[in-house]
Amino acid sequence: MWKFYKYHALGNDYLVINPQDLSCDLTPEKIKIICDRNFGIGSDGILLGPLPSNTAKFALRIFNPDGSEAEKSGNGLRIFSRYLWDMGWVNEEPFSIETAGGIVQSVIKDAGKTVQVEMGKVSFWSRDIPVVGDDREVIQEKIFLDEGIFTFCAATIGNPHCVILLDDINSDVARNFGPIFEFFPLFPNRTNVQFMKVLDRNTIQIEIWERGAGYTLASGSSSSAAAATAHKLGLCDSEITVKMPGGEILIQIKDDFNISMTGAVTKVAQGELSQELFTDI
Template structure:
């Protein structure tokens, strides 16, 4: 059983990159959970599996949450995977395209070492049928919803994965953790959902705290930044270009007239190596 890994973080949101050519076993939900466990495994906010064989239809990478579930798209994950491709000289161009389950993205290298990247994330939608949100087909913008015992106004967005943005007077980790489980699993969201609580600082700056579907409280998120920026702009609270402030750092989001989104942010390398035989044996015993 072979296992090589490569670990990166994007503003404190850390992922393990696994190249299919460097592992000799299937990634099951049970194995994903053990690898991502911060006490019993390597520890991470998820796993990026790729590059996958290009067969014309499938994605270039698969994105797994630490609970073993799969994510359609991750802005930080895309930047991390792109940095890995650059580090390993698997791409040579300054601009290239990747396929995700949430749609294709275009990546532009802004620094030669790939530590700063701009990603064209596709277009956002507020339509309930495309997010999805239960009920009649509509744009879910400033809609009053009940989460647990709280009634709050929410704007829901998809950028290839689903998001619920709730403006508040002041954000805090405690509030994100209080609301997160109720919002993620609310009955109106059949596929569960990511939560961003949003504080508008001025027309060009917003602050968010994040609860990610399948991961919990998170220091930073690329798709969450895009979703929150688009929700704030749709509500008329911000301009088309904003800096998104998160506990892990900042991402710049630029929104086009057609609701296309450009995201710019950094990536840092952490470590790479091989796991011990003892840990590999523990993985082999899992289904």
């Protein structure tokens, strides 16, 4: 039996599993079954932690529902922070979490219902993201598809993002073109994709296709990358509300493009996974 704790952050749901509760290895095959919404519990990913760290108070591994590992997830970090609060391991003081995409600082607010995360610094440089080709800031470049020409910017906040500015966006655009951009040859590690519409100087709207997860109602790292891109292009100021199908996240951008993200977290359930779930593996 494995204990799990399920939370959602604006409709982006994760299971938190403490490695001490594992009776065997958490393999990609097991992750796929657990995250399946028909044959498992169903989630947009698994947060494995807390793990020991030499550089932060806690460490965390983040897994996508296809079994791959993600470097960083803003919603995942808010959920994991709330889990630490619920377990009584943190209080209102800031604490650090190590991820494969870097160390972040979290602060619990509103008795755990809101979490602020210092996500790190956004970079637009191709070597950091990565994007193939000459070393450059990937700003307003073009991708040519049979369906048309798309102008994009690429960014990283510990994980790769492709931001596409459009006049009109909807879920169909994300579902139809997200998979194409995720696997586009320019992005050797694949990429998260945001389709962005600027509403005013302090508000953007995005539709999201997440690498390894697919169409997603909300994403903290996607919000960070899209807001930073809007600011980089001079279309928005440094404080931006990001509207998504699942809700809103507040992004604050410093002069050096360090990002602070604030958003809600909701606890859904806790329970135990049955060993019978893995019978066919």
